[in-house]
Amino acid sequence: MRKFGLTLLTAFAGGALALGAYKFVENKYDQNMSIEDKQKVYFASNPEKSTMVSSAGLPDFTQAASEATPAVVYIRTTYASKSSDGGSGDPFEQMFGQMFGGGRMRPQGPQMASGSGVIISPDGYIVTNNHVVAKAEKIQIVTNDHRSFEAKVIGTDPNTDLALIKINATNMPIVKLGNSDAVKVGEWVLAVGNPFKLTSTVTAGIVSAKGRSIGIIGREDDEDSPYPVRQQETPTLKKGIESFIQTDAAINPGNSGGALVNTNGELIGINAAIASHTGSYEGYGFAIPINLAKKVLNDIKKYGSVKRGYVGIGFADLSDPDAAKQVNSDKTNGLYVNSLVAGGGAEQAGIKQGDIITKVEGNTVYESSDLQERVARLQPGDKINLTVLRNGAEKNFTVTLKADAPANKTAGVSKSAAELFNKLGASFQPLNAQQKAKFRVNSGVLVTQVRRGGMFDDTEIPVGSIITSINRQPINSIDDIDKAITNLKNDRLVISGYYPDGGSFNNMFQVQ
Incomplete structure (x- = not known):
């Protein structure tokens, strides 16, 4: 009996030690977990309340609404x-x-x-x-x-x-990420948001179409606009990526950024826009597919900005009759390659001017969004399989995506850390050992994004700069930035670091 008790005690001690080690590892690496990994941990600890019928099944929205609304x-x-x-x-x-x-x-x-x-x-x-x-x-x-x-x-x-x-919160309710590729035209969906400041509003409709490109992102041709126009893909100029899920669920002003969920309560899109002559709902709403959003959000969380790869082509969308006429094509779908980027992935793979891209990863390309949305999910260095029509025959090519060329230009208030952080107008990533050695620093974060109108933009601290200290406090993470800007002296913020070329700076901001 004594031996059994000793064995039981040893088992309990071992279990407690393992659990403690797990919690230590979990806390230590939590900041490096992807959004999907955090979701898996959450739903493993919080099993779904019941198994529902498929999203294309019976139109009972009560549980989906109760899952998404919180x-x-x-x-x-x-x-x-x-x-x-x-x-x-x-x-x-x-x-x-x-x-x-x-x-x-x-x-x-x-x-x-x-x-x-x-x-x-x-x-x-x-x-x-x-x-x-x-x-x-x-x-x-x-x-x-x-x-x-x-x-x-x-x-x-x-x-x-x-x-x-x-x-700054814990144990928040979340929406389970769904699979927007599996969404079918005609299935029931719910739009959840806050239209006209009416909080927690749920509307229902169906998926009217997929892969919609409506020319909203990138409509302005002003080079200082955050949405510059780029009708063709090139590696040096940003382009709006549109492959919207269209729905007739009522979406109104205030719904932007809200959830589009299926009847399983899974997030399949982020509501973004409506087509309207009045500014209010007229039957057409558009959501960003969640499979595209996953990649973008994980990149932002990990790197502070999006790492985007490019095929390296300019093209004409043959679903547009005018564009097809200009290149003397009688095709009604596919992308006509009218230019190649020197040294780009497409050129290196063997694609030529005059080819027509007919398939991406074996799926038919009907319009530009079919290619752009698929490429937008990938990283520089990833490979993508393209099928092109050349001289009446189809050929398959494997293209290695190339990185976007670096940008040449930089892109009485409450003194809360969150507000001041937003006023900085930048995103950051911790330095690795190689970067620290390059700049000969023991601490620092890399500036990965500069947003228009912020302090970094105003003082021309560009992307690629290193921030080593704020108010003489060493900076190694976003948490360090929060701590450094919480307590200001004389409403002054002194940011020190190095430009990408190695030159140092010591900029002082007067917070007003």
Whole structure:
């Protein structure tokens, strides 16, 4: 009996030791976990309440609504005062008014706007639209249970109109990420958001179409616009990537950044836009597919910006009759290759000018979004299989995607850390050992993104710079930045570091 008790005690001790070690490892590496990994941990600990019928099954929305609604948040943003002419400077606001979820802004005093977001990680990561938080100095999150938090911008991607923000919270309810590739035209979906400041609103409809490109992202041709036009893919100029899920579920101003879920309560898209003559719902809503969003959000979380690969071609979309006529093609689908980037992946793989891309990974290319959305999920160095039509016969090529060329240009207030972090207008990534050795520093973070209108943009601290200290406190992580900017002396912020060419800087900001 004594031997059995000793064995049992040893087993308990071993189990406790293993559990403690697991918790240590879990905490140590938690910041390096992808969004999908965090979701797996969450749902392993929180089993789904019941097994529902397929998403194309019976139209009973009660459980899907109850699963999604707690994780959809209301976002209120505050902007700096603008000139008395009433212009917001936002091309979306100028062209489309309230169409994209931001309320009409007052011409003087602090400007306010609102939208929606979706909690996708228990530790407070939230996905929303870039246009919901672009240039915001203060971002307030109100949860479904009426708790309020301040959020900071982890990073944005204007090319997909996505942003990743974070609140300081734990054990938050989340929406399970679905598979947008499996979405079928005609299946029931729910749109969850905060239209017209009516919080926690659920509407139902069906998927009307997939792979829609409506020319919203990248419509402005102003080079300073966060949405520059690029009709053809090149490796040096950003392009709006559109492959929207179209739905007739009612989406109105304020729904931007909210959830599009299937009847299983799974997140299949992020609501982004409506087609309307009035600025309100007229039957057509558009959501960013979650499979595209996963890649963008994980890149932002890991690197502070999106690592995007390029095929290296210019093309004409043959589904456009005018474009087909210009290249003397009688084809009604596919992409006509009218130019190649020297040294690009397509040229190196053997693709030639005049080829017509007919398939990507074995799937028929009907229009440009079929290629662009698939490529946008991949990293530089990844391979993609393309089928082209040449001289009446199809040929298969494996293209290794090349990295985008680096950009040549830099892209009485509450003193909360989140607000000041957003005013910096930048995203960061911890330095690795090689980077520390290159700059001969013991601490530092790499600037991976500079957003227009922020402090870094104003003082021309470009992407690729190293931040070594703030207010003389060494910086190695975003948490260090939060701590350094929480307590200011005389409302001054001193940021020290090195430019990409090795030159040092010591910039002082007066926070007003």
